[in-house]
Amino acid sequence: MTVRIDLDRLAPEPERLSRRLDELAAFHDPDHAGWSREVFSDPYRASREWVRAQMIEAGLETTVDPAGNIIGRLPGKDTSAPALVTGSHTDTVRQGGRFDGIVGVIGGIEVAQRLRETGTRLERDLLVVDFLGEEANEFGISCLGSRSIAGILAPEHLERTDGTGLRLGDAMEGFGLSPGAALGSGWRARDVHGYVELHVEQGPLLERSGHGIGVVTAIAGIDRLLVHFAGQTGHAGTTPMPDRHDALVSAAAAVLTVERVGCGAPVHGVATLGSIDSAPRSMGVITDEARLWAEIRSVDGNWLRGAQKQIVDEIAAEAGQRGVGVDFEWLTDQDPVPTDALVQDMIAGAADGLGLDWKAVPSGAGHDAAHLARLGPMGMVFIPSVGGRSHCPEELTEVADIARGAHVLAATLVDLDHRDKPVSIQ
Missing domain, CATH: 3.30.70.360 (Alpha-Beta Plaits)
Structure with missing residues (x-):
């Protein structure tokens, strides 16, 4: 039976999105221009507590796994059913910007909070994840947290060293994590109903074409x-x-x-x-x-x-x-990872239903979503980047675009939630 949900009621609150963006931006390394919040740094450590607090404020049951992923859970009607998952990352490159990855975490928290505030109960749990260390680092391996969840963080990864000779495993321990346990913390595919990530485009295609929403076709x-x-x-x-x-x-x-x-x-x-x-x-x-x-x-x-x-x-x-x-x-x-064709259709349908123009686009950037695709059907929602700028202090996405993207994310998750079973992994 299809349950109809009033998607207009799930519209995000732009003021709250803006406030959270500003608050998270306060955690950065003052010795560098822009916003530097690199993995294992002191600003990153401090920001993690802030993220947990925001998830709790949103009404999510919040935990941190051995790899350092912060996971907020909004319980659904059947907590034993495979879960919906969304999220992204809050670490940055050195001298980076305020939106890359961050929009996906704050947007995911906002979607969960609006579901709770409107009394909209999903059939299954919704997990919002702030994945540890998505950006490339001195150890030469990106997406640390999502690799752990996908079960592909390997012992040899922990042996990699930075320019000072420090092992990645030792860096994780120094950050309060459990690298050995992180190797065995992979989720089971049958526990994931689907993954949808909201992200800034980091390129110029959407802005140049005048489309407000990007439906990602593949991750490079x-x-x-x-x-x-x-x-x-x-x-x-x-x-x-x-x-x-x-x-x-x-x-x-x-x-x-x-x-x-x-x-x-x-x-x-x-x-x-x-x-x-x-x-x-x-x-x-x-x-x-x-x-x-x-x-x-x-x-x-x-x-x-x-x-x-x-x-x-x-x-x-x-x-x-x-x-x-x-x-x-x-x-x-x-490797290149295509997004799930039916999830693409759901994102496009969500945009159509909300009266938003969309465009199919590839992603030239790497994302945690590429690793979550191992666990279930995966899709990504892009929103415009002003001037196509990213990984720099000038990185900018307007709050109105973030709100529209979060609304499309909410509508997509609701649609995916009411599918009888997950669509097939490609």
């Missing part, structure tokens, strides 16, 4: 690359140009190779250069060692695999002409 795969160049030192003034084996020049040429490959993507693909490090860093000495960090992203797995081969072949060929040796190390952060 991310492949990260470390290239080590081994050349030969020599005197900068006496070594003839044809006799040089300059590792830094080969690394510089590789920068343009990576960019050129990214520009050649037929549909959706990007390439980004992270940094170059070299030695001996002397104007009077030819560089004999350099390291380059880069990444490529696309929702097209075939393009990613082809781009990997093209990058390796072209960099190796150019370096070989200079007599410079190269070693390549690829790290796949995540």
Whole structure:
């Protein structure tokens, strides 16, 4: 039997959304521009208590799991039924913004609070999750909390070290978490009815097209690359140009190779250069060692695999002409993940029902949603980013757009709740 719910009554309160955004923004590292709340930092630790308090204020039963995920539960009529899940993250990149991830947590809390305030009882529990450490970090692994929930946080991940030699497992312990228990804290697929995440687009497509809602079609795969160049030192003034084996020049040429490959993507693909490090860093000495960090992203797995081969072949060929040796190390952060087709339809239908224009868009960013897709049908709701800016202090999404996105999230969750059974995982 279909139960009709007045979705207009679930409209979020923009003033409360705005207040919570402002309050959370107060937790940041004052030594950096913008809003820096990196995983395991003191501002992040302080903000976690604030998030818990907001979930409690919203009427949610709140717990923290061994991996540090903050989970708020709004009980449904049948607490034994597979749960609905929403959420995102509240950590930021260094010198980041106020909206990336944060909108999904605050929006999820608002949806749960409006359900409770209006006396709207779902058939099943609704879980709102603030996932630990979604952003890339010094340990080279993102989405720590959602990986744990998805059951794919591995022992070797805990052995990774940062630039100081600190193990990830030790960093987690120092933050009051239980890394060993986090390895065994994965949820069962049969316990998840579906996952829907609200997020700012972080790009320009919605703003340019004039659409207020984005229905995400897929989350990009991310492949990260470390290239080590081994050349030969020599005197900068006496070594003839044809006799040089300059590792830094080969690394510089590789920068343009990576960019050129990214520009050649037929549909959706990007390439980004992270940094170059070299030695001996002397104007009077030819560089004999350099390291380059880069990444490529696309929702097209075939393009990613082809781009990997093209990058390796072209960099190796150019370096070989200079007599410079190269070693390549690829790290796949995540494979491309399509969103569930029927959840896409539900998000689009929710937007239509609320009189909002929507557009199907890919996500070039990584998200916790990509890992939750292992547990059940997954979808994402995007809202516009002003100027397409993100991961910077200028990041901005208007409160009115956040409220519209939260309303679509609420309508989608209500629709998903009344499905007789979860739609199939793709």
